Amino acid sequence: MKKFPLKLDKSLQFRKEQKAFRELSGQKNLVDFSSNDYLGLAKNNQIFENAHRILVENDILKNGGTGSRLLSGNHALYGLAEEKLKYFFNSEAALIYNSGYDANLGFFSSVPQRNDIVFYDELSHASIRDGINLGKAKAYKFFHNDHEDLEQKIIRIKKTSIDAIIYIVTEAVFSMDGDMPDLRQLAEISEKYGCFLVVDEAHSVGVIGETGKGLVEELGVSDHVFARLVTFGKALGAHGAAILGSRKLKDYLINFSRSLIYTTSLPPHSVATILAAIQFLETDGVLEILKLQNNIQHFNSELEKRDLEPLFIKGNSAIYSCVVPGNEKVKQVAFNLQLEGFDVKPILSPTVPEGKERLRFCLHSFNSEEELNSTLTVLKKEILS
Ligand SMILES: Cc1ncc(COP(=O)(O)O)c(C=O)c1O
Numbered sequence: 001m002k003k004f005p006l007k008l009d010k011s012l013q014f015r016k017e018q019k020a021f022r023e024l025s026g027q028k029n030l031v032d033f034s035s036n037d038y039l040g041l042a043k044n045n046q047i048f049e050n051a052h053r054i055l056v057e058n059d060i061l062k063n064g065g066t067g068s069r070l071l072s073g074n075h076a077l078y079g080l081a082e083e084k085l086k087y088f089f090n091s092e093a094a095l096i097y098n099s100g101y102d103a104n105l106g107f108f109s110s111v112p113q114r115n116d117i118v119f120y121d122e123l124s125h126a127s128i129r130d131g132i133n134l135g136k137a138k139a140y141k142f143f144h145n146d147h148e149d150l151e152q153k154i155i156r157i158k159k160t161s162i163d164a165i166i167y168i169v170t171e172a173v174f175s176m177d178g179d180m181p182d183l184r185q186l187a188e189i190s191e192k193y194g195c196f197l198v199v200d201e202a203h204s205v206g207v208i209g210e211t212g213k214g215l216v217e218e219l220g221v222s223d224h225v226f227a228r229l230v231t232f233g234k235a236l237g238a239h240g241a242a243i244l245g246s247r248k249l250k251d252y253l254i255n256f257s258r259s260l261i262y263t264t265s266l267p268p269h270s271v272a273t274i275l276a277a278i279q280f281l282e283t284d285g286v287l288e289i290l291k292l293q294n295n296i297q298h299f300n301s302e303l304e305k306r307d308l309e310p311l312f313i314k315g316n317s318a319i320y321s322c323v324v325p326g327n328e329k330v331k332q333v334a335f336n337l338q339l340e341g342f343d344v345k346p347i348l349s350p351t352v353p354e355g356k357e358r359l360r361f362c363l364h365s366f367n368s369e370e371e372l373n374s375t376l377t378v379l380k381k382e383i384l385s
Pocket residue numbers: 099100101102104125127171175200202203231232233240241
């Protein structure tokens with residue numbers, strides 16, 4: 001085998017010294033506090049059976065996508081699924097991508113143009129930042145959920161970049177902190193300065209709203225939003241993502257978004273699963289969402305009862321982060337929680353800033369109150385020891 005380049009080896013060594021070396025681990029049979037399968041739909045039998053039925057009813061007996069969506073890969077289920085998504089999420093159009101990562105990459109690398117400006121929340125997901133980096137627009141962070149900071153920055157930039165189109169980017173639920181922006185206020189700022197607001201709903205779909213339509217729909221601000229990203233690999237338990245927006249935006253992305261054009265389409269089975277999962281949300285999913293929302297409330301009240309609130313980042317979503325500074329320390333606490341049977345993952349720097357290393361608790365509809373209580377009992381013991 002060819003020798004591994006020395007500078008890459010040094011990077012690996014550095015990661016080890018920082019106690020931040022990443023490894024792929026096998027799955028253990030622990031209580032799930034780490035997956036994004038918030039509603040347990042990844043293992044839902046009804047969705048599994050319905051996806052199969054959809055394939056058979058549509059006479060699609062194919063295992064693979066066979067080509068790009070622009071060539072041979074645009075099988076009939078895409079049209080059905082995009083129509084369904086359009087109505088479910090109350091959007092003029094929907095365009096399915098292979099994943100949320102691909103969708104953000106494809107959107108941010110093609111929509112903002114040279115001389116345009118992108119303002120993005122400093123805690124935006126890597127896929128948003130990678131997309132922006134591939135594009136030609138100038139990009140600036142604003143402090144996390146600090147819309148005053150954003151407004152000041154817009155005012156400043158408008159003095160010098162008169163013709164620039166300005167995009168504002170946020171997440172409905174932040175993936176590492178689990179908190180939410182004041183989206184109504186952001187929509188107001190966006191309108192006031194003629195900006196284009198983009199909202200990543202990866203962690204709010206299936207979690208927020210009676211049928212899990214996400215934060216934009218829940219607050220009724222869709223008329224002020226230029227584009228939404230919804231993903232199917234999290235609460236929907238499937239795979240893939242869609243950009244929701246106008247028909248023209250969809251046409252634009254089909255023509256210019258390289259992560260849509262230059263890749264093999266999703267296999268029909270994945271698109272059938274998306275359809276079946278959306279159908280489930282509209283029906284029996286309501287009960288699962290209610291169970292999840294009850295668990296979120298219960299977890300919140302237990303944090304308060306146990307005086308653990310100050311350790312946690314304030315939020316009201318399925319993601320709760322308990323800050324335990326230091327890679328070594330947070331790994332140790334997570335390891336001890338896992339020994340007690342709870343799958344809680346440590347999030348290390350550099351994924352989060354140094355000093356903000358944390359345990360990330362993902363709550364689910366299927367977690368029992370007993371599981372929620374006992375993991376907090378172990379956590380408190382570990383933190384105090
Ligand atoms: C906020 C956010 N956006 C986008 C993505 C990417 O979605 P996907 O997992 O479908 O690639 C993620 C995934 O972790 C995310 O947390």
